[in-house]
Amino acid sequence: MRRTHHCNELRAQHIGEKVTLMGWVHLRRDLGGLIFIDIRDREGITQAVFDPSDLSAELFNTASSLRSESVIALTGKVRRRPGNNPTDRIPTGEIEVVVEALEILNQAAVLPFPINDSETTLKVNEELRLQYRYLDLRRPEMINNLRLRSKIAMELRTYMDEQGFLEVETPTLFKSTPEGAREFIVPFRNMPGYFYALPQSPQQFKQILMVSGVEKYFQLARCYRDEDLRADRQPEFTQLDIEMSFIEREDIYCLIEGLLKRIWKLARNIDIPTPFARISFHEVMNRWGIDKPDTRFGMELNDFSEEFKTSAFKVFSGTVAAGGVVKAINAKGLAGATQGQLEAMTEIATGLGAKGLASIKVENGNWKSPIAKFFSESEKEALTRKLQIEEGDLILFAADKEWLRACEILGRIRLYCAELLKAQGKLQIPADQFNFLWVVDFPLMSYDPEMERWYSSHHPFTSPVAEDIPLLKDAPLKVRGQHYDIVVNGVELGGGSIRIHQPSVQKTIFEEVLKIPADLVQSRFGYMLEAFRYGAPPHGGIALGFDRLVAMLCGSASIRDVIAFPKTMKGACLMTQSPGKVEESQLRDLHLTLNVKKETPSPEPLQNS
RNA sequence: GGGGGCGUAGCUCAACUGGUUAGAGCGCUGCCCUGUCACGGCAGAGGUUACGGGUUCGAGCCCCGCCGCUCCCGCCA
Numbered sequence: 001m002r003r004t005h006h007c008n009e010l011r012a013q014h015i016g017e018k019v020t021l022m023g024w025v026h027l028r029r030d031l032g033g034l035i036f037i038d039i040r041d042r043e044g045i046t047q048a049v050f051d052p053s054d055l056s057a058e059l060f061n062t063a064s065s066l067r068s069e070s071v072i073a074l075t076g077k078v079r080r081r082p083g084n085n086p087t088d089r090i091p092t093g094e095i096e097v098v099v100e101a102l103e104i105l106n107q108a109a110v111l112p113f114p115i116n117d118s119e120t121t122l123k124v125n126e127e128l129r130l131q132y133r134y135l136d137l138r139r140p141e142m143i144n145n146l147r148l149r150s151k152i153a154m155e156l157r158t159y160m161d162e163q164g165f166l167e168v169e170t171p172t173l174f175k176s177t178p179e180g181a182r183e184f185i186v187p188f189r190n191m192p193g194y195f196y197a198l199p200q201s202p203q204q205f206k207q208i209l210m211v212s213g214v215e216k217y218f219q220l221a222r223c224y225r226d227e228d229l230r231a232d233r234q235p236e237f238t239q240l241d242i243e244m245s246f247i248e249r250e251d252i253y254c255l256i257e258g259l260l261k262r263i264w265k266l267a268r269n270i271d272i273p274t275p276f277a278r279i280s281f282h283e284v285m286n287r288w289g290i291d292k293p294d295t296r297f298g299m300e301l302n303d304f305s306e307e308f309k310t311s312a313f314k315v316f317s318g319t320v321a322a323g324g325v326v327k328a329i330n331a332k333g334l335a336g337a338t339q340g341q342l343e344a345m346t347e348i349a350t351g352l353g354a355k356g357l358a359s360i361k362v363e364n365g366n367w368k369s370p371i372a373k374f375f376s377e378s379e380k381e382a383l384t385r386k387l388q389i390e391e392g393d394l395i396l397f398a399a400d401k402e403w404l405r406a407c408e409i410l411g412r413i414r415l416y417c418a419e420l421l422k423a424q425g426k427l428q429i430p431a432d433q434f435n436f437l438w439v440v441d442f443p444l445m446s447y448d449p450e451m452e453r454w455y456s457s458h459h460p461f462t463s464p465v466a467e468d469i470p471l472l473k474d475a476p477l478k479v480r481g482q483h484y485d486i487v488v489n490g491v492e493l494g495g496g497s498i499r500i501h502q503p504s505v506q507k508t509i510f511e512e513v514l515k516i517p518a519d520l521v522q523s524r525f526g527y528m529l530e531a532f533r534y535g536a537p538p539h540g541g542i543a544l545g546f547d548r549l550v551a552m553l554c555g556s557a558s559i560r561d562v563i564a565f566p567k568t569m570k571g572a573c574l575m576t577q578s579p580g581k582v583e584e585s586q587l588r589d590l591h592l593t594l595n596v597k598k599e600t601p602s603p604e605p606l607q608n609s
Numbered sequence: 610g611g612g613g614g615c616g617u618a619g620c621u622c623a624a625c626u627g628g629u630u631a632g633a634g635c636g637c638u639g640c641c642c643u644g645u646c647a648c649g650g651c652a653g654a655g656g657u658u659a660c661g662g663g664u665u666c667g668a669g670c671c672c673c674g675c676c677g678c679u680c681c682c683g684c685c686a
Contacts, residue, residue, distance in 0.1 A: 114636070128620085231681095
């Protein structure tokens with residue numbers, strides 16, 4: 001028996017044909033003298049009917065014993081559903097298959113959770129779904145996520161090919177690099193004491209490919225980072241990795257805008273307008289207090305340093321006198337915030353280094369606030385005008401000697417307030433709104449006061465803006481990097497930069513700015529510096545988080561829903577029970593001995609029926 | 610590393626300030642049912658309340674510990 005059609009194929013035009021379908025028992029409706037089976041495959045559902053007047057008792061009994069999710073093959077004639085029984089519940093609802101032969105290909109055991117009722121399944125414990133991932137993936141919602149992911153990947157490859165890119169694979173057994181994320185390392189039997197590291201990204205290889213003359217490279221690359229996980233972070237993930245030679249920043253913007261336009265059209269039939277806004281790091285911090293702003297709602301940060309320079313409120317005037325800033329946002333309609341919510345906001349603020357969080361509730365025509373009594377009429381007027389204060393508003397202030405910190409504090413508060421307003425129904429954001437923008441002109445270097453050293457804001461291969469190169473050694477803070485991030489709806493979709501292609505500049509960054517010892521630079525990056533000596537073209541690139549992109553287009557809050565076999569927040573695979581222990585002999589081969597202080601209990605064994 | 614949430618039948622949930630034999634729907638098992646499509650009807654089985662301690666006359670509920678899942682901060686060049 002071979003199948004003749006899939007389960008979403010039969011229509012009125014097939015009436016009278018003898019067909020064979022194969023699939024899973026989706027739903028059984030046993031009327032005693034008549035049995036209906038919904039048979040399901042990847043494509044859809046078809047109703048089959050068992051009529052005892054035409055069937056052997058044996059076959060009819062077999063049909064009545066069918067369990068949910070058993071795999072069956074059935075053969076029969078297609079007919080129009082009699083009477084007024086067609087249904088628009090399923091696309092095949094006009095017809096049904098009158099079964100003449102039935103074969104059970106695999107009898108399913110009782111399921112650990114229902115999969116034919118999406119309402120229930122949506123609520124099923126994710127732990128259970130991950131343990132029985134194959135059942136979870138059988139659900140139409142999950143199959144559709146995988147399908148869309150595949151379609152996006154195909155479209156992306158087509159687009160990149162059209163643009164003249166070569167897909168090149170790079171090694172996943174790489175070497176450890178200083179800086180960056182914690183790495184997974186892989187011991188190597190043939191070289192005792194030596195380890196590979198899994199790549200955090202193909203960064204070095206893609207630059208080397210430019211030196212190789214590939215000119216246009218891309219890859220859907222697996223990357224590995226041994227860091228703590230989040231809803232949008234997995235220890236292994238996929239990024240669309242791109243690198244090009246002989247280009248400027250605008251070339252990358254153009255390429256990515258074209259790509260995203262194509263993908264959004266394909267996946268959501270949405271025409272996203274291009275080009276995207278290009279906004280400097282300084283401006284996004286100043287207006288939204290975060291380097292990945294969600295611009296779908298306002299509540300922007302306003303600066304009041306000038307207005308409070310001579311204020312009677314010493315906290316504000318003192319901060320300005322010390323070279324700091326006073327900033328405020330208006331959380332429209334949030335005057336009803338509870339004490340607990342205000343405390344939560346204060347906690348967010350102090351967690352970021354604020355001394356406190358000043359606020360004003362505008363209720364019953366009054367400014368309810370511990371600090372408003374210090375404000376002069378002109379200060380109040382300025383607040384009212386610039387923040388467009390009305391009845392029911394909540395005003396929140398951040399004053400800090402550091403401009404950046406004041407911005408970050410209010411940026412975080414802004415997002416928290418937006419969540420509250422959403423929960424109260426006072427802020428509504430359409431599901432099909434996508435606000436893309438480029439964030440540009442990042443500072444090349446940032447300073448870590450704890451470690452007392454400079455580190456690369458993006459990564460150490462990022463090229464400074466040409467005219468800022470002379471400032472590198474003496475005023476690193478003033479050097480702008482040719483780095484860019486693509487942001488949509490408050491999510492960083494990706495980032496990249498124009499790279500350094502001159503060995504002297506790269507050496508300066510490594511040794512004189514980052515203060516990586518020369519011998520370490522030589523052992524870790526020596527091959528790159530060497531490569532750059534033999535004709536390295538100017539080049540640059542970008543990487544997009546592919547899982548995040550797909551999750552966004554699927555409307556999933558978690559990237560776990562668009563990855564076939566994701567890991568839990570602790571990095572475990574609940575289906576295969578990985579990671580696992582290894583045999584003593586394996587350790588011996590690798591010349592490793594364990595020094596485990598606290599025995600980690602083995603995960604609970606799978607329950608077998 | 611830190612903070613929050615969750616864990617009760619196979620699944621989703623309930624069980625008042627600690628108080629009888631821990632309930633319901635779905636699923637499962639058996640019987641009935643010839644046009645259903647969440648089919649319907651009747652009956653039944655099914656529980657170490659994640660796990661280990663403690664307080665109490667009495668703990669699903671309170672306390673301590675521990676495991677797992679999840680969300681956030683730190684971290685993720």
